[in-house]
Structure formats: C-alpha cells, structure tokens
Amino acid sequence: MPDFKVKDPNLSPKGQLLTEWASAHMPVLTQIKQRFEKEKPLESVQLGASLHVTKETAVLMDTLKAAGAEIALCGSNPLSTQDEVAAALAERGISVYAWRGQTTKEYYWCVEKVIDYKPFITVDDGADLVGTIHSKRTEVLFDIKGGTEETTTGVVRLRAMARKGALKYPIIAVNDAYTKYLFDNRYGTGQSTLDGILRATSILLAGKNFVIAGYGWCGRGLALRAKGMGANVIVTEMNPTRALEAVMDGFRVMPMEKAAEIGDIFVTVTGNKNVIRKEHLAKMKDGTILANSGHFNVEINIPELESMTAAKRNIRPNLEEHRLQNGKKLYLLGEGRLINLAAAEGHPSEVMDMSFANQALCIEHLVKEPKLEQKVYSVPKEIDELVASLKLKAMKVEIDELTEEQKQYLTSWEAGTI
Numbered sequence: 001m002p003d004f005k006v007k008d009p010n011l012s013p014k015g016q017l018l019t020e021w022a023s024a025h026m027p028v029l030t031q032i033k034q035r036f037e038k039e040k041p042l043e044s045v046q047l048g049a050s051l052h053v054t055k056e057t058a059v060l061m062d063t064l065k066a067a068g069a070e071i072a073l074c075g076s077n078p079l080s081t082q083d084e085v086a087a088a089l090a091e092r093g094i095s096v097y098a099w100r101g102q103t104t105k106e107y108y109w110c111v112e113k114v115i116d117y118k119p120f121i122t123v124d125d126g127a128d129l130v131g132t133i134h135s136k137r138t139e140v141l142f143d144i145k146g147g148t149e150e151t152t153t154g155v156v157r158l159r160a161m162a163r164k165g166a167l168k169y170p171i172i173a174v175n176d177a178y179t180k181y182l183f184d185n186r187y188g189t190g191q192s193t194l195d196g197i198l199r200a201t202s203i204l205l206a207g208k209n210f211v212i213a214g215y216g217w218c219g220r221g222l223a224l225r226a227k228g229m230g231a232n233v234i235v236t237e238m239n240p241t242r243a244l245e246a247v248m249d250g251f252r253v254m255p256m257e258k259a260a261e262i263g264d265i266f267v268t269v270t271g272n273k274n275v276i277r278k279e280h281l282a283k284m285k286d287g288t289i290l291a292n293s294g295h296f297n298v299e300i301n302i303p304e305l306e307s308m309t310a311a312k313r314n315i316r317p318n319l320e321e322h323r324l325q326n327g328k329k330l331y332l333l334g335e336g337r338l339i340n341l342a343a344a345e346g347h348p349s350e351v352m353d354m355s356f357a358n359q360a361l362c363i364e365h366l367v368k369e370p371k372l373e374q375k376v377y378s379v380p381k382e383i384d385e386l387v388a389s390l391k392l393k394a395m396k397v398e399i400d401e402l403t404e405e406q407k408q409y410l411t412s413w414e415a416g417t418i
C-alpha cells in the first residue's frame with residue numbers, strides 16, 4: 001500500500017462502484033487508457049496532481065497509472081473531495097492526501113505532501129500546487145519538466161506569473177482547449193451548479209429571480225440551464241461585449257447594486273473577488289440565497305457577511321442561515337465554495353471525459369516533447385481535434401469529410417463571385 005491520508009479507507013468499496021459508474025460514461029478516456037496500457041508512455045513518470053478528488057478524477061488516475069505513471073494526488077479545494085473515491089484510490093496504489101472538509105492548513109499540508117514526491121509533471125486545478133512550488137518549495141523546480149492546468153482561474157494566475165517572468169517551467173492550459181471550456185465550463189458548470197443548489201436547498205427555480213454574476217463560459221451555461229428551469233435570469237457583468245451578448249441572449253443585464261434588490265438566488269462565476277459585497281448584501285431581500293461556482297471562495301465577501309451577522313445556524317448540509325443584525329435572513333450555500341462540488345458531485349462524467357482526455361494527452365505530450373519554454377502553452381490543435389473526434393465516434397455521430405475540390409477551394413484565393 002502507498003502512503004496516503006484519507007477520511008476512512010473502509011469507504012473504498014463504495015468509491016470503486018462510483019468510479020466504475022463514471023468510467024462507463026467516459027468512453028474517450030477509456031480508449032486512451034487502452035492505448036496507454038499497451039504503449040506505457042508514462043513509464044515510471046512521477047506525477048504530482050492537485051485535482052478535485054471525484055469519481056471522474058479516479059478514472060483519470062487509472063488512465064495515467066495504466067500508462068505507467070506513479071502518482072501522488074491531493075484535492076484542489078477543501079470541500080470537494082469525495083471521501084469514498086479517495087479511499088478507493090488509496091487502495092488502488094495512488095498516494096492520495098485528501099478528505100472533505102479540510103481547514104486551509106490541512107489543505108496546504110496535503111499540497112506539500114504531493115510536492116514531497118518531487119513530481120516530474122504537475123497536474124493542477126487552480127494553480128495552488130504550482131503556486132506553492134514557486135513560493136515555498138523551489139527546491140523541487142529542478143526536477144519538474146512541465147505541468148498542466150485545468151481551470152480558468154489557474155490559467156489566469158499562471159499567465160500573470162509568466163508575464164512577470166516568475167514561471168519556472170512550461171504549463172499547458174488544458175482549460176483553453178475547445179473540447180474543455182465549451183463543454184466543461186458551459187454545460188458541465190451549467191448543469192452541476194443547479195444540481196448543487198437544488199441538493200442544498202430543494203427550492204423551486206421556476207419563477208425565481210436568478211442572478212448570475214459573470215457571463216463567461218460558466219455563466220452562459222448556467223444562464224441557459226436556469227432559464228430552462230423557468231427562472232428569470234438576470235446577468236451582471238463588467239465586460240461590455242459579454243453584457244451585450246447576455247442582452248441579445250434574452251437576459252436582463254444590470255449592475256449588482258440593482259440586482260441585489262430583486263434577486264432571489266445569486267450565483268457568482270466570475271473568477272474575480274468581492275463581486276458580492278457588504279453594500280449588496282445590505283440591499284438583499286429577506287430569504288435570499290447566495291452561492292458561488294467560481295474557483296475560489298472569494299467571490300462573495302464572506303468576512304463582510306460574517307460582520308453583518310447576528311446569529312448563524314445550519315439548516316441542512318451546505319445551507320447556512322445568516323440572521324443579520326437588522327433581522328433579515330440570508331442563506332449561504334456550501335461555505336461560498338464551488339457549489340457544484342461542495343453540494344453535488346461536480347461535472348457529469350460525460351463532460352469530464354473530454355476535459356480529462358485533454359489532460360491525459362497533454363501529459364503524454366509534455367513527457368514526449370524534447371524542449372519547451374517557461375511559458376503557458378495552448379493545447380495542441382491535434383489533441384483538441386482528436387478528443388472531439390473520439391467523442392463524436394463514441395456518441396455514434398458521423399460528420400462529413402471535405403472533398404479534394406473543397407479542400408483546394410478553402411486554401412486558395414483565386415475563386416470569387418461567379
């Protein structure tokens with residue numbers, strides 16, 4: 001057995017079943033795993049991963065292990081680990097350090113345990129692993145060839161590091177593959193955020209004023225799904241193009257200050273901080289529900305909410321009532337952490353199939369590639385297109401192929417109006 005720290009190793013059989021269920025819905029990753037088993041492209045490669053420890057992550061870990069990798073894994077959020085899955089991974093030979101409900105100190109202890117394994121490749125979601133290596137554990141930098149990053153917020157942080165010359169090894173921005181953000185951020189976050197809100201509250205969405213802060217890939221997906229459930233969607237934005245798009249998509253757009261007065265449910269998905277602050281909280285209606293689905297728990301200013309709170313109680317899991325000093329009640333879901341993972345199970349497996357297929361293929365690419373610079377790379381186009389093709393094939397959807405004449409037409413300039 002490897003070294004590990006999980007909540008309860010006896011939960012493993014439940015985790016095995018969950019992983020099996022996820023795997024059955026991840027045909028692209030399954031195909032990649034079959035090739036990896038034969039070719040062993042990651043033989044003895046030490047991988048250090050910080051990912052949400054979910055059943056889908058377990059399928060990715062199995063795929064990488066089948067390729068020959070040796071893996072140390074920690075969570076990428078204190079509240080997103082599925083304890084059954086962590087137990088199952090430990091039993092399957094992964095050095096996993098993760099349990100649900102960690103303190104910040106415990107969370108970073110786990111991140112550092114992974115760094116202790118001196119990874120050759122890092123696999124990150126939110127850039128806490130890369131950030132810790134670059135700030136506190138620079139002694140391992142020498143051993144690292146490269147890394148991958150799963151989410152928008154992580155890519156934003158890494159690009160900022162690269163701009164300042166602080167990034168010391170190459171990273172592939174998996175988030176920025178079409179087959180990642182178009183599906184994971186949009187349909188994955190769209191569906192699973194509602195799933196989290198409903199599991200935490202069991203409220204009716206139809207007829208509610210549903211305020212979404214941020215009309216990026218996650219916000220668009222969430223708006224689409226909330227509208228489908230009958231909610232009146234209101235969008236808040238700071239980017240004029242995105243705000244215009246939301247208007248043309250049929251949603252009301254207004255500043256948070258105005259939305260605060262009429263919203264019933266608020267969800268932040270901006271990747272920014274303090275999007276909902278004291279002045280907004282003060283204007284909200286009695287009974288308002290607050291949730292976040294952005295990467296970090298900084299989008300709702302929780303310290304300010306706490307400072308306005310006279311009394312708190314837990315109504316049910318992931319639903320905390322804040323009675324303000326003026327008697328009004330606000331309800332915070334999942335401690336303001338990403339609600340789809342805190343209160344539900346994260347993205348559906350079918351979506352993570354593509355995100356993690358990109359991860360597996362990018363890790364293989366990093367290992368094979370002779371020399372890369374210390375910068376943030378896009379996912380190679382061939383990988384992105386391969387993932388899309390494999391997914392279509394698995395879904396039994398066929399598409400057209402260009403004729404020779406069409407290929408020539410699309411690459412020439414001579415032809416014009418006939």
Ligand SMILES: NC(=O)c1ccc[n+]([C@@H]2O[C@H](COP(=O)([O-])OP(=O)(O)OC[C@H]3O[C@@H](n4cnc5c(N)ncnc54)[C@H](O)[C@@H]3O)[C@@H](O)[C@H]2O)c1
Nearest residue numbers: 151152153214216217218237238239270271272293294295
């Ligand atoms: N919950 C999940 O499972 C999940 C999945 C994918 C991404 N994420 C995270 O969700 C966040 C958003 O990701 P994305 O891919 O949609 O990013 P994005 O960059 O496509 O969109 C973010 C949007 O928020 C807007 N914004 C920024 N500050 C704002 C403010 N103060 N008020 C209103 N709007 C503001 C931006 O203009 C942009 O349109 C990131 O933190 C990302 O890491 C979470």
